[in-house]
Amino acid sequence: MKLDASIGLRRGALRIDAHLLAGAGETVALVGPNGAGKTSCLHALAGLVRLEHGNVRLGMRLFDDGSAANFIPPEERRLGVVFQDHRLFPAMSVLDNVAYGPRSRGIDKRIARATAQEWLERVGITKRDEKPVALSGGEAARVALARALAYEPDMLLLDEPLAAVDASARVTLESVLRSHLANFEGPRLLVAHDIGDAIALADRLIVLEAGCVIQSGTADELARRPLSNYVADLAGVNRFVGHCQGSIVTIGNAELTVVSPIDGDVVVTLHPRAVSLFPERPTGSPRNVFELRVLHIESLHDRHRVQLTGSLPLVAEVTTASVEALRLHEGRTIFAAIKATELVVSPH
Amino acid sequence: MKLDASIGLRRGALRIDAHLLAGAGETVALVGPNGAGKTSCLHALAGLVRLEHGNVRLGMRLFDDGSAANFIPPEERRLGVVFQDHRLFPAMSVLDNVAYGPRSRGIDKRIARATAQEWLERVGITKRDEKPVALSGGEAARVALARALAYEPDMLLLDEPLAAVDASARVTLESVLRSHLANFEGPRLLVAHDIGDAIALADRLIVLEAGCVIQSGTADELARRPLSNYVADLAGVNRFVGHCQGSIVTIGNAELTVVSPIDGDVVVTLHPRAVSLFPERPTGSPRNVFELRVLHIESLHDRHRVQLTGSLPLVAEVTTASVEALRLHEGRTIFAAIKATELVVSPH
Amino acid sequence: MTGHPHPPPRASLIAVIVACGLIGLPLLGLALRAPWPTILDQISRPEVLSALWLSIECSLAATALSFAIGLPLAVWMASETSRWNNVVRALVLLPMVLPPVVGGLALLLAFGRNGVFGQYLDAWFGIALPFSTAGVIVAETWVALPFFVLTAESGLRASDTRAADAAATLGAKPWRILTTITLPMIAPSLQAASILAWARALGEFGATITFAGNLESTTRTMPLAVYTALETSPEAAITLSFVLIAIAAAVLFVLRKRWFPTGRTAR
Amino acid sequence: MTGHPHPPPRASLIAVIVACGLIGLPLLGLALRAPWPTILDQISRPEVLSALWLSIECSLAATALSFAIGLPLAVWMASETSRWNNVVRALVLLPMVLPPVVGGLALLLAFGRNGVFGQYLDAWFGIALPFSTAGVIVAETWVALPFFVLTAESGLRASDTRAADAAATLGAKPWRILTTITLPMIAPSLQAASILAWARALGEFGATITFAGNLESTTRTMPLAVYTALETSPEAAITLSFVLIAIAAAVLFVLRKRWFPTGRTAR
């Protein structure tokens, strides 16, 4: 069973025109900036908003092609949806929330509750008789996930299922999802703004920006050749658009020397680790040296990300030791060197 | 102005008993697993739930000491609260949502709206006349942040302000928050479950578990000596509780040799990078070698986290190259070696 | 409920006092004139008991009918799937503005023995509504239904449809969504709607006496008994009114805990 | 509104048909008997015009009063800060179950010239409510207020208080929270409450005739005019009823767009 959707609709000022494909058993992460239309796409797949044009097919079934006649309402699509705002049923106990899907499928109340109980245990929720109002944000997210999974759907649509979940539980939930996904025939679409979540769960990423699919591929492919600044940010790499003549790329006021000469407009990408920082202008081999100012230092677990500004806005990744050695602090002026061999240049 | 709160209250089955301190201008991140009581603490500080015992003081002002007489209602506390569920006003335009705080302070409508407009621009929202229902999840989070900041509060209470925000916007918002925080006299309390957010914005972390403060300190301090498994998970380190006799620590069925002999119950922590993986039992120096099975491989940007199970459950961090070289896959048996010098042992 | 109980603005106390004055003073006036010592005698008179019983029976039946017809109607009206619903809404509201006596007359014209529809009821099924207890129920329903429908519809309109969307994705058909998700969420509105409809039916006089007549133990409900008593002795009428008031107050008191729980419903 | 329009369950159409029959057939019956050719003459008669005008005036005034008193009262009742609110709620509901004639009597006992309170109104301020237009407004308010209060309270009870909490943290005092956050959120309930109160006031007969009398151009509202006409000519009464119906339908039609917007309110 594979998903083949071409979604055309308007949401306020945003026009969405996106083609989404997900194979049987494949997990696809839909990533993109806020307001790109990720949730809207999910709702269109679920049948909660109607297509204006395009069509949605799951396996042999046509769900919607913009006409009223072919529209299959959500209750007949058999999808497991986790909403970004959870949407638990306020008047029902947590257990009944999770048992709701099985009950809709006509399963006996006792059995449905037993199934629900199992799913609650799997996602680590012990409150079963409370109303959703008594749940914390992360607990609600887990119940929402349990509710979608307990329905045994043909396709999973998860809108930021882990955004409110804590570090320990995230590991558990990821493994719940993975073990569930392992023997699940249908496709899954996962909305995530956190690349970590996306990489951890998805086989492939689809990047949506302003309603359009910009790029799609594995995380590595995205990092290697980010097609937009957003993708570069997401993958944590530097990306510049410039003009190349011979082996010199002109980017604004800055010039970069590259190894392989191309002529024309190019995109240059560069991993932050390939940027070295020096207190003085280095005298050795690197020809691409820029005098820049430190805008901000962000500490990751064991490394630091240094945002630089000046003729070429750069992000560098350095070890905690070097931050101390270089006495880096915001506002300090520093020299950044880039090896020409580390630059990935491709035509624009 | 400093915050000195000792919060005692019950939420359902959870009993919260937490002492929170935040100096003037200090940013404290409140981290902890789902359902630990972070949101409840914030609500108690805001005056939305009442203390049963304890007291809340901001600067010279007593907000609550559990008695009705000394309770200052939320509208007189002047706090900027960002709610986990945003809680925008559904019947008001986005602009009026943000202008609401200034208007409450008696500021002229025109001026309040101009201020609101500025804040909206700062957080990157261009929709000003729409109702909140037309916002995406991340957009709503930003409006909620703008609304709290526009109020010019004496203390900021932010409940997961960045959880729904995308990668690019996160950078912008962090810088908005930082530049705002720079000339802000009051303390800020930030709830986060993502250690990245916490480290990026906070000077200090307070870890709340099951309603109690377990540990507090900088991220480094937490990583060096995690006082609970949750903190270890959060900081991404391995943590074991065992019994030490001479230089041998017994952890369940496993034995670890350590450098400095202590007697008694100990906690052993270990960075995942200090775990080396071998296809065959290594013959060299490391004495702490365990035959383990790969449970799961998680890819980070440029490294992989390998979860191992067996006599000693371990997490190892290896480069992408070694994953390929070792032909790591889930279910494979492998040998993990730990250098005794990398083990941090402290009495329990 | 998350959050603290929002105190009502101080100024609202003025309204409480004015309202209690407006409503309480007349009741006090009545109470002062009521011949209290005779009230027990009055209540134990068999015709009073039968009127009381009939009132309760008919008003509950009318409330149940209003619920059964009014709820699906309100659902239909709130769903906006047809452009007819404005027409239907206006139609449903009209009995409210019609003086009850005219309402009774209209009912006679429709469901009377020679009525537009009533003649067939009579000819085909031998059912005659006028001068029967069923007629009382029809008259009370006619008067109470609009109150039920409008209140229930307002609740539905104010309700959040997001949970209903979620239920649809979990395979729930419209009927199941309605009963399991929407109705529990608008319970306060349904309660108010039922109380309004019941109270309106209980106090109904004009349409009942016109349509169903005034026959002891068949159609003479308490309001009709009060009216009849008014012809001869206002004191007796006041006493009977107090019986009616007491019944209403008792019912509200019994339902108090169930229908007006101490916390607001929260999500 | 996020999400798709939930279709109402099919079965609801049955209710629509039953309700239309129950309410529409009697109106049809009336319409068949109405002397349509003479209706224009009827309407242009000065006493009809004055009754019409008086009806509109008084019913709107009563609605405004119900709003002004009923809204703060509903807020107070919904806030549960006092254990008196069950008592007040029961009190407020009682006018609904009292037959209107008894209600009028009660008003006379309280606000009449010899009334518990009315004697002071008369002695101190020279105000006499009975047989005055103000009396009509008082009678209509007495009857309409409970409908307003109960509907508004149910809306408040069903409303989500989380936004109100947020407003409190932003420095809004209870009064400001009420007007800027809560009331816009329960707008559908307030609209329904106003319509119910207005319709009830417009159709009020028993309390008005008993308390305020039946005096042309001072207290003879349309329902009283209908009653008076019924004494001599049922045709005239039916015509007048249709005028009343037409006015109500026209008002609802004009308000249709504002009060019943096409989408449900969503958060």
Next chain:
Amino acid sequence: SHDDGSLLIFAAASLQGPFRELAESFAKATGASTPKIHVAGTPQLVLQIREGASVDVFASADTVQMQRVVDFGRVHGDTIVFAKNKLVIVTRPGNPLGIRSLEDLSRDGLRVLLCGPDVPAGRYAREALAKASITVTSVSDEPSVRSVAHKVALGEADAGIVYATDAKALGKRIEHVAIDPRWDVTATYVAANTDGDLGASFVRFLESKDAERILMHHGFETP
């Protein structure tokens, strides 16, 4: 008297027709402003008077109710009988069941409608039936003659006993059958001055020739 100085007259509902004309005629005759007329059920009028209504003239459909006003001490001077009303039997147009007399009302299966025994018209009707020694069970104790007349006109009942004036007001929609004078009971309408002198002048006017003409025109009989 009323705020603007005009007379305020309380009249039983069934007097509504003639009293409009009487008021105008009175104004023309005396030069006073047209009296205001409040019509409602007699019991309601009595209640209103008891509760202090500042009424000048009370015209009751019934001596019993008038007596209660007298008992309150509100009547100045004497009460006068100014009109009488006969009872008639009413049937549907064309009198399909051929009802000719009171005796016919006791036929089996005949649906007869009377006012309640507490309503004057009902009391009179029962007196007449009693005189004729006929037992009739009413299908319902109607609150007013008007509603009896309407229901007979609509065919809800086969026959009813109402005042001659009501039968007249309904015109062709109803057929009326006179009651044998032997059994006839006559309703008396009484009026009294309940306030100052202006009221007395209207009460006197009720006995005038003008008033008599108007009352007769509406089907009343005059004493």
